[in-house]
Amino acid sequence: MNTLTINHLSLIYQNGHQAVKDLSLEISNGMFGLLGPNGAGKSSLMKTIVGLQKPTSGNIIFNGTDVVKDPDHIKRNLGFLPQDFGVYPKVSAYDLLEHIAVLKGITNRTERKNQILSLLEKVNLAEFRKKEVHTFSGGMKQRFGVAQALLGNPKIIIVDEPTAGLDPEERNRFNALLNEISQDVIVILSTHLVEDVRNLCSEMAVMNKGQILRKGKPAVLISELENRIWSKPISKDELESYYSSHEIISRQLIERELHITVFSEEKPEHFDPVKPLLEHVYFHTLTQKP
Ligand SMILES: Nc1ncnc2c1ncn2[C@@H]1O[C@H](COP(=O)(O)OP(=O)(O)OP(=O)(O)O)[C@@H](O)[C@H]1O
Ligand SMILES: [Mg+2]
Numbered sequence: 462m463n464t465l466t467i468n469h470l471s472l473i474y475q476n477g478h479q480a481v482k483d484l485s486l487e488i489s490n491g492m493f494g495l496l497g498p499n500g501a502g503k504s505s506l507m508k509t510i511v512g513l514q515k516p517t518s519g520n521i522i523f524n525g526t527d528v529v530k531d532p533d534h535i536k537r538n539l540g541f542l543p544q545d546f547g548v549y550p551k552v553s554a555y556d557l558l559e560h561i562a563v564l565k566g567i568t569n570r571t572e573r574k575n576q577i578l579s580l581l582e583k584v585n586l587a588e589f590r591k592k593e594v595h596t597f598s599g600g601m602k603q604r605f606g607v608a609q610a611l612l613g614n615p616k617i618i619i620v621d622e623p624t625a626g627l628d629p630e631e632r633n634r635f636n637a638l639l640n641e642i643s644q645d646v647i648v649i650l651s652t653h654l655v656e657d658v659r660n661l662c663s664e665m666a667v668m669n670k671g672q673i674l675r676k677g678k679p680a681v682l683i684s685e686l687e688n689r690i691w692s693k694p695i696s697k698d699e700l701e702s703y704y705s706s707h708e709i710i711s712r713q714l715i716e717r718e719l720h721i722t723v724f725s726e727e728k729p730e731h732f733d734p735v736k737p738l739l740e741h742v743y744f745h746t747l748t749q750k751p
Contacts, residue, residue: 463524463616463647464489465510470519472502472509472671480505481516482671492643494658494679495651496743497668503651504544506668507619510649511541523617535617537566540610544621544651546602549595554586554605557594558612565613580608584638600631607638617647624654636661659683659739667746675746682742690741691732692722710744724748 465488472481480502497503508514510521512532521528528535550557558577567573581587584604589597594605603623610618620639624632639648640661652658658665659679666676675682690710695703697719703709707723714720722735724745735741 462490465617465647466522467510468520468522470509470521471517472505472514473517480671481509483519484671484673486666486673486676488647488649488664490645490647491663492639492648492650492661494662494665495649495668496653496655496658496665498747501668502671503668504621507621507649507651511539511619512536537613538616540612540615540618542606542610542620542623546606549593551593551595553591554581554594555590558609561609562612567613576612580611584608599626600628600635603627603631603635607635611642615646618642619649621651622653623650624652624657655740655743667743669747674749675742679739683737683739686737686741686745688734689724689726690722690735690737691725691729692720692735693732694718694720708748710741710748
């Protein structure tokens with residue numbers, strides 16, 4: 462079993478912005494979903510875990526070793542798929558994997574070759590191994606990203622919004638791949654897609670403004686909202702008065718008609734009950750006053 466323990470972690474950027482605030486979290490094998498709006502601090506947290514930036518205070522322990530004091534330990538056991546890869550060098554997929562494998566310390570040539578070829582098979586890129594990565598489609602680039610993250614059989618894999626920009630088929634394929642690799646390792650997945658967390662993750666957390674607001678098993682968090690979520694179609698003019706009288710957690714257009722969804726311990730008059738979804742957990746968490 463692998464464990465990652467984050468204790469009272471804070472990260473303040475040079476411009477004074479605090480992106481992570483006294484955050485504590487314990488994660489073990491399986492897929493862990495990190496949900497949060499833009500700017501919540503997800504990427505900042507992930508980059509700190511992988512040792513790309515040093516925290517201002519607090520510590521991170523991976524399998525008993527302090528990540529900040531001994532960054533090489535986690536780096537040897539880590540696969541990271543960043544949100545933004547930047548520019549790819551003009552080399553073939555195979556050669557780029559070869560380069561990354563050397564950086565990851567896979568020194569044996571035969572072993573390196575075997576790993577690269579089997580990973581290219583796994584992510585369905587074997588036939589494109591001689592093509593340059595910058596010519597790949599978005600989905601192919603993401604699958605390449607997974608291949609490089611898996612080099613060296615990491616025990617912890619961190620993927621930051623991996624399916625953003627993928628078409629539904631590519632997204633399904635990508636999720637199936639993540640699911641397959643998450644059995645015996647820690648996978649931390651940050652995403653805006655609540656549905657993906659519901660389908661893939663055994664544990665999750667909602668993050669906002671540098672803090673974890675709620676964590677647990679998706680199914681348990683959903684069950685806590687049983688008989689507490691209600692909805693009603695309204696006209697646009699009524700919206701403001703409903704905001705002052707009800708705890709609106711979301712509003713959305715359904716077949717061009719405005720619906721509001723509210724959280725309430727008792728059934729509000731003229732509202733219909735709604736079967737709670739993880740989306741409601743997410744919105745309810747974000748609308749709650751600290
Ligand atoms: N290098 C930096 N210097 C200063 N502030 C930064 C830096 N990087 C990020 N921030 C700020 O820290 C906060 C958290 O950013 P971060 O990228 O971690 O959020 P996120 O949850 O990953 O958002 P998104 O969902 O948009 O990717 C934001 O307010 C952002 O503007
Ligand atoms: Mg981010």
